[in-house]
Amino acid sequence: MTRTWRPPVAWGLLVPGLAVLLFAYAAPMLWVLRMAFNRFIGGGGIEITFTVDSFADVFTDPYYLRVAWTTVKLGLLVSVVTVIVAYPLSLFLVRTTSRFRGLLTILAIAPMLVSSVARTYGWMVVLGNQGLLNSVLKGLGLTDTPVQLANQFSGVVIALVQIFLPYAVLAMTSGFGRLDDTLEQAAASLGAGRITRFLRVTLPLTLPGVLTGLLLVFVLSISAYVTPRLIGGGRVFVLASEIYDQATNQLNWPLAAALSLVLVVVFGVAVTVFGLLQRRVERWVSGR
């Protein structure tokens, strides 16, 4: 077997990208990995050694296990709710023949233009005890005592769903691209009503896009820091905020590093599971 000879210059083109990855990604990750095995000796002191103390802390302290579980639960809940909300919108954007389709798509993803910090503060205004939502509910006489949403898990979920909605719409509209109208028409001609058509044709064929949306929002949610921190109001603890707290407030870098690695593992598991699922589903709906 002969191989095409590639001039060295082709490999040379990879150097800038590889260099950036190496210095901005691989090196810090290795540094974090190494740091996780050092010992914290209080007051910001770190002993360079090789111990699994930090990991022992993470896996034995019920507090950290709860934080990890809260993070995963938040990721699952936010990704599922976001995809359910984004699905009809994405389907509409893909299907519409309106000449405003481009404009509508831009409108749907326009919230991305506002930083998630600003949007989080917006949600604090809306969800707070004296906030817009509670004022309206009170004004309508629906409730006397304010509905607790701020400083709550539920408030974090609501805010994150809105913040990640555009990402889900983007992922899903591109995933729905090959949806072919004639398939639904064929199903209709064979006697399938609206609901059957959706369940037996549209939904299966849009599953790859749904999975992409789920994975994207899950990954974004479990790494979200600002929104859980601000809307959680010191009552909702997730891995990202815990890492920040350990690193900057407690100066316990080994523990922060260990928690970071836990988050990386959660990422890895999610990406692998979704990747396998995605491959199967892609094969299934492509008819091969």
Place this chain on the structure above:
Amino acid sequence: MRKEYPGAQAPAVDGVDLRVRQGEMLALLGPSGCGKTTTLRMVAGLVEPTAGTITVAGRDVTQVPVHRRGMGMVFQSFALLPHLSVAGNVAFGLDMRKLPAAEKKRRVAEILDRVQLGHLAQRRIGQLSGGQQQRVALARALVVDPSVLLLDEPLSALDAKLRESLRTEIREMQLSSGTTAVFVTHDQDEALSMADRVAVMDAGRVAQIGTPQEIYENPADVFVATFIGRANLLDGVLGTSGVDVPGLGTLPVTTSRPPGPVTALLRPQAVQLLDSPSSQGFAGNVRSASYTGDQITYRIDAAGHTFEVDTVATGAPLDRGAAVRIAWEPAAVKVLPPRNAT
């Protein structure tokens, strides 16, 4: 059936009135944009007619949604569901009719055998060739015993060789099941060879409807004459003794048309090439020849006109510029309304 459909500027289908007989195959033939597909989709229920009604066996189905019309449709792209197997696709319509499993299995197996795909029942759609996909689409539409079988350009996605064999196959399936069928095509050969009757459509209207033979031999106008087959057209004036064509004199014809400007039609096969030493017909010169094995088509300049002439190939084609004489039977000349005067 009667349908009207005003589109954006001009109506896509403008007063089409068709009656399809029980068990017949009707072809809607026309150039792209003539409204044939829109007509078919209105029958299927995929497009809502702006005016008019669609009646099947005496029942008005105009307001009946697609999925309750009980028609079978074969799409140009086949529209097979990629996430289902061959058998899954064929069984889809039976699932919708909530047939018992055993009955369903039997009918799927039976129809797949009829389209010679029994051995591929468990295959995935992506593993099939174009011709096989076409047959699955046909089987899927026929297995539900549709009141009407609708075919939208069923063969245009396939290559030429396959098209011809599938033409026969579709026609035989339709005949043996006795299903009434309407199919849309832009291919005149397909329409002539498959259909009992052909409706030639132009600009949203039916230009002519009739058996393939009627349409070919007695086209209603110049559009139909040129769309179905090749034609020599001679503009002239119809008088009492025949059509007066500049350069050719008066051609004797039989027609019931009133006197006035007309266009005379002469099919290339109706023109004969005479041996040169003859005084009959018109003198001309070979302008070009195209040899296709069994036949040679000449273009011949004679009397200020260019004639297309089909001859049976017997040896090498005549040289360019060769002197020939051409003639035809008076009965071969058909008199049509003058072109550009619709």
